[in-house]
Amino acid sequence: MNAFTAFLAALPVLGAPRSGEMGLQDPATPVMETLVGFHTFLLIIIALITIFVLGLLVWVLIRYSAKANPTPAKFSHNTLVEVVWTAVPVLILVAIAVPSFKLLYLQDVIPESDITIKATGHQWYWDYEFPDTGATVTQIMVPKEEAEAQGRIGLLAADDPLLVPAGATVRMQVTATDVIHAWTVPAFGVKIDAMPGRLNEIWFRVDEPGIYYGQCSELCGKDHAFMPIEVHVVPQEQFTAWMDEQTGGSAAADASGGRAAIASLN
Ligand SMILES: [Cu+2]
Structure with a gap:
């Protein structure tokens, strides 16, 4: 194991499913933080509505059963109740729509990006291209047994890491060559279709260096379950060194050279 792979192996796994986990993965980007907040907000609204409706049902069952209420009333309308049960759901929907649209714009409008x-x-499988430098990465799944023998997560580990600088705003362009796939990393709050002949765009910014996993999320054929996404978020210096190595030092002004530079950082 050289200094470079040793450095990557030392990265903490921050974006991966954990056994027994109930909720969403821990957020790594501003978008995912907002998504998690929105999810909690909806959960509270849903819980309150469910409890309220259940309470009404129980009340009606007990108070208006034939036994408790032998002579039924004959009226059929109550204007106040009808106005309330129309207006309150409208207000609830508006209260949901406002943060929902805000979130949609946060995801959709790409801020000024540092890297594409x-x-x-x-x-x-997935492959990646850095249009600014010409570097490419091809990620093919490491067979499950082999990944687990290396202490990595089976079915999520990919053979070649995709490095992304920490704190950088990444413009992710997503497409496909054959059928529809979907590029998804749960901790980033990113899920976008990869369509042949079309370029979709999404963005993320991860501040915490670590390894983040995702998977293709569009049924795309017999090996759909075996095309993982493995993103290594690393400090800018490591990223520059790695990029230098990919491009033979042409990419960065500081051409101190790949693995040696990383070795000196550790
Ligand atoms: Cu796919």
Whole structure:
């Protein structure tokens, strides 16, 4: 194991499913933080409505059963009740719509980006291109047993890491060559279709260096389950060194050279 792979192996796994986990993965980006907040907000609204309706049902069952109420009333309308049960759901929907649209714009409008990466889905693997430098990465799944023998997560570990600088705003362009795939990393709050002949765009910014996993999330054929996404978020210096190595030092002004630079950082 050289200094470079040793450095990558030392990265903490921050974006991966945990056994027994109930909720969403821990958020790594501003978008996912907002998504988690929105999810909690909806959960509270849903819980309150469910409890309220259940309470009404129980009340009606007891108070208006034939036994408790032998002579039924004959009226059929109550204006106040009808106005309330129309207006309150409208207000609830508006209260949901406002943060929902805000979130939609947060995801959709890409802020000024520091780096662009193009992901292309294939049957059945991903490849990546950095249009600014010409560097490419092809990620093919490491067989489950082999990954687990290395202490990595089976079915999520990919053979070649995709490095992304920490704190950088990444413009992710997503497309496919054959069928529809979807580029998804749960901790980033990113899920976007990869369509042949079309370039979709999404963004993320991760501040915490670590390893984040995702998977293709569009049924794309027999090996759909075996095209993982493995993103290594690393400090800017490591990223520059790695990029230098990919491009033979042409990418960065500081051409101190790949692995040696990383070795000196550790
Ligand atoms: Cu796919």
